[in-house]
Amino acid sequence: MADKIDMEEEKASNGEALSNGLGNPKKRSPESMSERVKRIVRSNLLVILTVAGVIIGVFIGLGVRNAELNRTQIIYIGFPGELLIRLLKMIIIPLVVCSLVSGAASIDPKALGKLGGWAMLFFLVTTLIASSIGVVMAFIVSPGSVPLGKPNVEGLEEDVPQAKEVTDSFLDLIRNIFPSNLVSAAFQSYATSYKVIKKNSTDGTLNITEEKVPIGTDQHGMNILGLVVFAIVFGIALRKLGEEGEILIKFFNSFNEATMVLVSWIMWYAPIGIMFLVAGKIVEMENVALLFASLGKYIACCIVGHIIHGVFVLPAIYFVITRKNPYTFLWGIFTALATAFGTSSSSATLPLMMKCVEEKNGVSKQISRFILPIGATVNMDGAALFQCVASVFIAQLNDTSLNFIQVITILVTATASSVGAAGIPAGGVLTLAIILEAVGLPTNDISLILAVDWIVDRSCTVLNVEGDAFGAGILQFFVDRTAKQQEDTELSEIRLGGEPSAAVPEHSPLIEKRGLGDTAKA
Template identity: 65%
Template sequence: MVADPPKTEPKGFTEPAANDGQALGPREDQVVTSGGSCGSWNQVRRCLRANLLVLLTVVAVAIGVVLGLGVSRAGALSPQFWTVFNFPGELLLRLLKMIILPLVVCSLISGAASLDPSALGRLGAWALLFFLVTTLLASALGVGLALTLQPGAAFAAINSSFEGVTGSGEEIPSKEVLDSFLDLARNIFPSNLVSATFRSYSTSYQLIEINGTLPNGKEIEGMNILGLVVFSIIFGGVLRKLGPEGELLIHFFNSFNDATMVLVSWIMWYAPVGILFLVASQIAKMQDVGKFFISLGKYILCCLLGHAIHGILVLPLIYFLFTRKNPYRFLWGIMAPLATAFGTSSSSATLPLMMKCVEEKNGVAKHISRFILPIGATVNMDGAALFQCVATVFIAQLNGRSLNFVDIIIILIMATASSVGAAGIPAGGILTLAIILEAISLPVREISLILAVDWLVDRSCTILNVEGDAFGAGLLQSYVDRTKIQSMEPKLVQFKSEVPPNPLPAAIEEGNPLLKQYQGPPRDAATCEKESVM
C-alpha cells in the first residue's frame, strides 16, 4: 500500500501568526472584503485575463462573419486582393502543419516512456485499460452520430450543384477493400521513417486497354501519420525498457515536447488573427451562407449530443455494472470540478479540485486519486476523441468525400492513439484533429470552420475528459475494496481451521427418558452404543 503524501498548507493561505497561532484567511478573500468594489473589479480582471484567448477567438469569429458578408457583396475583386486577404489565414494553417511532426513524435514518445508497467502495477494496468476502452467507445460514438446525422451533407450538396463536375467517359474502378487493408498495414510499418514524414503508401488502379486494370502501388504526397504514431509509441516503450540507459533520451524527448508545447501556446495566441481571415474568406466565397450555418449548427449539436450520451449514459452505465453503486450520486459529488472544467477548458487546471472532491465526497482513497487522476489527465481524452471523430466526418462530408471502412478504422485508431500524451490545454484537440485529417488525406484548411466554434465545443470536451478521470478513480477504488475483501477470506478460513489438538468431549444429550448413558469401563468406539430402556 502506498503511503499518503504529507499534508501541506492549502495554496493561497498565509502562515500562522506568531502570537496567537491562528491561521489567517485566504489572501484573495482579504482583498475582496477590504477593497469592496475594488476587489470585485480585480476578480473581473483576473477572469478576463484567464479567458482572454477565448474572448479574442469569439470576437475574431464575429468580425470575420461581418467582414466576409461585406466582401461577398462588394462584387468581383482582383486576384491580388484575394491573395492578400487569404494570407493571414494561410499563415495559421502553415504554422499548424509545421508543428504536427514534432508534436506527434515527441508527445507520443514521452507519453509512452512515462508509462512504466512495473511502476504502475495491476492498479495502473486496470486504469489504462479503462481509459483505452472508454476512449474507443467515445470515438465510435462520435463516428456513428456524424454518419447518422450527417451535419455536412446539405452544404456539400449545394457545393456540388455549383461545381458542375463532369465525368471523363470511362470510370476507373475504385480501390478494393483488400487493397485498403494492405495499404493500412504498409503505412503502419513504413520502409523509411524520413520519407514517412512527407509521403504515404497508396494503391491505385490504372486502366489498360488490352488487359484491364492492374493495381499500382506508389508513394503519394502526404505525411504517413499512422506509421509515425506506431513507431513513436513502440520507441517510447523500448526506451522505458532500457532502464537507466534510456533515461537520457527520455529526458531529451520530454524537453523537446515541453519546447513544442511552448510553440503551440505561441501559435494559439496568433490563432484569433488567422481565424478572423479564414472565416471571412470562407463566408465571402459561399453561395448559401444560411445553409452553411445550419450545417455548422448541426455539427455543434452532434458534438454536444455525443458528449451528453457518453457522459450521462455510457460512463455511468460502466460504473454501475462494475460497482453496483448509484453513478449519479458519484456524479453529483464532482459537480464543482465539472463546472471548473467548463470555465477553464483545461483538464490539467481542474486536477487539484477534482482530487479534493473525489476524496472528500466520493470516498476515494488519497493514494488512488493522486496516482490515477494525473495519469487520466494525460492519457484519457474521451471528449477530445469524440469531437475529433465528429469533426473529421463533418469535414469529409463538406468536401463530398465518402469514408470507407478502412478510413473509419484509421479515424478510430488515430483518435485513440493521439490521446496518449496529448496536452491538457485549451484548444489542444485542434492540433490532433489536424493529424487525423492528414492521416486520411483531407484538407487541413477546413479546420478553420472547426476553430470558429471550438471555444464552445472544447469546453464540453473538457467536462467529459475530467468526468472519465473521476469515474476511473471510482472504479479503481471499488476494485481495491473488493480485492481487500477477497484477500481477507483465506485468513478467516485459516483461523477457523485452527482448532485445539484435544477437543472438548461431546455434549451429553439430556431430557430424553428413552436413552441412558453407559456407565462402565471404556470400550471400543465402534462397538460402543447407547442402550435403550425399552
C-alpha cells in the same frame, strides 16, 4: 478564577474585533468578493483571452470582408494564425514520441494493458454512438432531400480524394502502423493508388483486358499512427531492460518536460493566433449566403449532432462513471477547445490539451501523456459523426435509398475508418471516400462537402479533442479508485492485527495519510 479572567478577556477581544468590523461577514463581503473575482480572473486569464480572441476575430473578419481584399492580402491577415499552427506542429513529434515512451516505460505492463484496453473500449463506444447520432440526424433532417442550388465549387473537384477499394484502405491502415522508415513517417504516410495494366489475350484473339493493380505511394502528411505504435513498444522495451534502460527513460522524461515548458510559452500566444485564424477564414469566404442557403441543412445537421454528442452524451457518460460534474471538467479544457476550433487540427491541439488536463483537471502526467496522443490518433468522434451525415446526404442528393445493410455498413465503416483519419484539417474528408465506396455511392459529390468543410471540420475537431480529454479523465478515475481499494485493503489488514512492518513501513505515508500512525505503532 484565572480561567474566568481569560474567558472575559477573550470575549472582550472578540467584541473589539466585531466593533472594528473584522468579524462581521457583511462588512467583509465586498472585499472578499473583489478578491474572489480577481482570483478567478487570474486563474482563468488564458481562457478569457482565448474567448476574446475568437470573438474579436469574428468581428475583424466581418469588418474586413467588405474591403474586397486580394488573395495576397488575405494571406497576410492570416499570417499570425499561420505562425501558431507552425509552432504547435513543430512540437508534435517530440511531444508524442517522448510522452508515449516515458508513459509506457513508467506504467506497469499489466496496468498498461488494462489502461490501453479501457481507453480503446471508451473510444470505440463513443465513436459508435457518434456515428449513430450522425445517421439518425441525417434521416430526421434529410439535408439532401430538397433541390440543391449548388454553390460554386470550382477548383475543389481536383481535391477530391481518389476512390479506393475498402480492402486496400484497411491494408493501408495496417501498413501505416508499421512504418518502414521512422524518419519519413514524420512527414509521409503510405497510400494506395492504382495503375491500369492492359493485357493481350493468350488464345490468339485480339481481346485486350484491363487490370487495376494497387501500387503503393507516399503521400504528404505525418504518419502519426506509426509513430505512436513505435513509441509505445519502445517504451515497453526500455522498461523491460530494467536498470540499463533507466538512462534513456530519464532522457525521454526530461525531453518531455522541456517540451511542455515550450507548450506553456506557446499557450500565451494562442489567443492572438486564434484571433487571426478565425478572421482570415471569414475573409476567405466568397459567397456565404449561397453557401448556407444551399448547404445550410447539411451544416446544421452536422453541428447540431456535434453539440448533442459533446454537450450531452460525453458529459453524461463521464458523470455516470465518475459521479463528478462534467461541465467543470469542460471549463478546465476550454482553452484547448478554443484552440481546436481555431486550428482545426486535433494533433496541433494536443500540446495544449495535455497542459489543460494536467493543471486544471488533476489528470496525472502518466495518464495524460500516454492516453491523449493515442486519442488524438484513433479517437475521432466528430469525424465519424460528420462522415455518416455526409454519406446519407450524398445518398439523398442522388435519390438513392439506403437499406438496413447499407446503414449498418456506413456505421461500421465510419467507426473503423475514423481510426485512420489524419489529425489534420480536412482529415475526415480523406476517409469519406472509403465509406462512399463501401455502399456504392459516387465520390464526385465530395466536392460539395469540401466547400463547407472549413466550418464543419472545426466543430469536428472540438468534439474529437473533447472525447480525448474525457477519456483521460475517466481513466484517471479508474486508476484512483484502484489505488484507493489497494490502500483500504492494506489498512484493513493492519487493523486486523497483522504485522505493520510486513504490510507497510512504520512511518509509511500510507498510514500517516489515514491518520493511523499511532495505531500502527501501538
